[in-house]
Amino acid sequence: MKKIGYYPGCTLKTKAKIFEKTALYTAEKLGYEFIELPNWNCCGAVFSLSSDDLIHHLAPIRNLVRVQDMKEGAFLSEETLVTLCSMCFNTLKRANIRYKNSAEDRSKIKNIMDTESAYQGNVSVLHFLELFKSIEPGSVKLKRKLKGLKVFVYYGCTLLRPKEASLDDAEAPVILERYVETFGAEALSTPFSRLCCGSYQTVNAREKVVELAYKILTSAIESGADAVITACPLCFFNLKDIQNEICAAYPDFKGIPVAYFTELSAYALGMDPGEWDEEPGFIKTALAQTGEKKIKR
């Protein structure tokens, strides 16, 4: 198995445990051993996007230094770091690009981190989806059928923007659609697949987020989707956990199941449903499609 550096990020260890669980299951089934960095710090998301202050880039760069150290110690097959949360992906990748491209920033960062190993700039930051983008749909052995399940893919912002950090064509991405098809479901998308969900505004301008989530989810429902998938714990919260607030603000809103994209793959690959804290809505729909009554626990 290929040993690859893995960066979980804080949210996957707290609010989004099922995201990590299903992703690790998927990766293992597809031949990867994910080695979690023994010590990792915050990706830097909260700070690096809101300001140019260089000190905020120490966090992402240090994570990359640790990948470099692990490769030197032969704990990893290559200098690659995989991550799942789209915010972590965005922050780590952008800091990496900035470090590589700006000699001035590089020397400042090196100077202030002078008691740690100097980062050589060779780590590549990958999103989980990129690992599997060249898999041929028929080549994966699936345990459960998702045939007929219509899945609305939701990219949000941080997988695609800014352009240089995008994991696919920023204007017309297909990577999530491919992923969904690889695991036997049908992928749907609309321009709303790339609309911002409101992100952190959920804290201080919830009504704005409710409005955006309503638009996105309504677009999904109207396109005929049975479920929505996402790669971001914050989008997940905004699209799933505040659906009751959307109902209150928009009485016509019906609601739709939301899941992480890895839940879909782990389910198709045969992960025990007992691993989920609550049964995801898409599983119920998937069962109804295939005529199964109940999933074996």
Added chain:
Amino acid sequence: MSKKDIMGEIAKANSSVIKGVDKSEIKHWANIYIMGQRYEVPADLTIMQAMEYAGFRFIHSCGCRAGFCGACSTIYRLKGDYRLKTAMACQTRVEEGMFLVQLPFSPAVKPRWNIEKTGYEDGAFLAYFPEIARCVSCNTCTKACPQDLQVMDYIQAALRGDFKKVSELSFDCIQCGMCAVRCPAEIVHYHVAQFGREMYGRYGYPRNAVLDKRVSDIKKGVYDKEFKDLVKKNKDELVKIYKDQLANKDKFIKGG
């Protein structure tokens, strides 16, 4: 070496304590600056001893003199080096050109926690220490730690509710407070760590079955008689018991 010789050696080594320092006996000297004032001190003294040699008397910032209590936090710079260094005065030898001062105290309010009423959950750290969310991973705390702990790493572990990692990484903390003084996010790391260790000890650390059994045996009075007998023994009898035990170590260890 005969007994008398040993005593002689010890007396010689301690002669400075008894008779004062005989300057002619000291080969190496160092210049240090205590709060800006230069002192010439014997080069093999610790910072604490050197300060006493220079005439300071500790009524504070000194406790165990053995590197455990964390009372003697010192910050210093060396000539030609921009870094602000930290040390425990009782554990660190003076160096030529040291500019130093002792920190008498690191002001830090400790939130009151009740581990019995606190859930063993991800958010527990943030509930008591919301300021840890201000950590920007600058690593200044780690650089400041005289115990060489991975301080920033345990704060990051606390952020994601990893009690085990917080306990393991902070285990050797002596609570000197240097991390808290240096932190730009104004976190009080050692309180966070203490909370983490208490929680892990209470909820996370696997219980030791041998210990549980022993404690319950003691409570039941299984050893009462043996203990009473032991207390009545005279010195020779105790020595004999002790020697017997040593000779039959294996038996005693196996017997639990």
